[in-house]
């Protein structure tokens with residue numbers, strides 16, 4: 280896929296390199312700051328025409344510099360503007376010092392700001408350069424502003440949000456709107472940062488796109504642009520055998536619903552044939568519930584081994600309602616040469632036996648997609664989960680590399696990562712998607728895409744997106760069955 284600015288995002292470190300490239304090419308960095316600050320003032324004027332006063336809070340770096348530009352532009356528009364500064368404004372350097380000199384408003388000390396009704400805060404304390412927990416003075420003003428409910432327009436990021444991880448460094452503003460520059464950063468997409476940005480505006484301050492694309496890693500927002508070139512595999516006109524055969528494993532008679540949800544989702548998502556592989560004890564229950572999905576008795580490794588002689592059986596889902604234990608491990612280790620979605624109990628079964636699984640995937644070379652939520656991620660990747668320095672994206676990338684599989688690290692900010700380091704963050708999932716059985720449905724959709732021949736990263740990313748769209752279409756009262764019914768065609 281060709282890289283375009285429309286769906287990539289960059290880390291703060293990559294953005295610093297972009298800035299340097301722009302400077303080396305002769306672009307004047309102060310003109311970039313002027314564009315940035317002017318865009319912020321324009322957004323504030325557009326969003327808050329009735330503001331009684333714009334209060335600009337300026338920090339000690341270039342984020343503060345943007346704030347001084349914005350304050351001057353707001354004052355020029357005739358608005359009432361007050362500036363408060365963190366630290367000694369006389370100590371500002373470079374472009375920020377220049378912006379401060381060109382702003383006729385004298386800043387007061389940050390401590391002096393008490394929010395008033397009618398205020399709109401322009402938050403320019405810290406942006407990409409936040410390097411540690413916010414200082415006490417900033418924490419206090421953040422607390423007062425958040426408690427007052429006055430709207431906040433954040434420059435680049437709500438101050439206190441770590442641009443690399445989305446974590447809150449001590450305290451952060453809760454912005455109504457965030458204006459960032461050239462491309463979003465992980466902090467805009469990962470929770471809890473995402474929930475504190477409000478609406479996000481990505482403003483082009485005039486750095487040529489080639490510099491951004493040139494420094495961008497393989498990080499993407501999960502939109503159809505990322506995978507639509509592989510949709511040819513999902514031709515609804517194709518013969519049912521051509522559209523692939525998906526097999527979903529079912530557990531014991533007490534927990535058959537989860538696997539049936541996966542199977543139904545797989546059929547709806549376009550798999551040509553779907554078979555539920557069931558132990559003897561659950562056959563009768565399953566038979567009484569299934570119509571279009573076929574049923575096959577698989578009661579142990581001997582049955583499975585005989586079935587797998589049919590190499591047309593290419594794609595499997597194992598985990599939903601399967602039960603944790605040796606049977607799951609034995610089955611999974613036999614499936615590592617196929618396309619396999621490993622979910623729920625299938626993942627948990629490898630707690631403290633994960634190396635055996637990862638080695639087998641490496642040896643057999645199958646296309647494995649694992650779909651852990653936080654708890655499951657911690658069970659199978661304990662070392663990575665415990666590393667608090669890593670962002671959710673970095674954790675998913677490390678897990679994909681270690682396990683030789685595609686990782687779908689689920690949550691409100693699901694991350695999809697491949698062993699190559701390619702990663703995508705999903706942004707279309709409504710909060711109510713976290714309903715019982717929702718994960719089973721997702722596993723089935725991924726399985727259907729794999730069965731139809733999509734490569735594993737794209738199959739998973741497209742499934743996560745489609746699952747989110749199904750959630751939006753199903754509405755707030757969505758059940759897992761409604762998600763299946765509401766799933767849009769691709």
Ligand SMILES: NC(=O)C1=CN([C@@H]2O[C@H](COP(=O)(O)OP(=O)(O)OC[C@H]3O[C@@H](n4cnc5c(N)ncnc54)[C@H](OP(=O)(O)O)[C@@H]3O)[C@@H](O)[C@H]2O)[C@@H](O)CC1
Pocket residue numbers: 294298311312315338339340341342343344345404405406407408409410411412413414434435436460461484
């Ligand atoms: N191309 C672009 O995108 C453009 C970006 N632009 C803008 O530049 C912004 C990035 O600027 P930046 O690098 O100067 O970082 P910024 O966020 O101002 O903070 C650094 C300052 O804060 C300090 N500091 C840090 N943490 C601290 C803490 N916890 N507690 C106390 N102090 C702390 C740190 O001090 P130090 O760590 O060095 O001691 C330093 O003084 C970016 O967000 C965007 O708004 C535009 O102007 C145009 C082009």
Ligand SMILES: [K+]
Pocket residue numbers: 342402403404405406433434435436437438
């Ligand atoms: K900020």
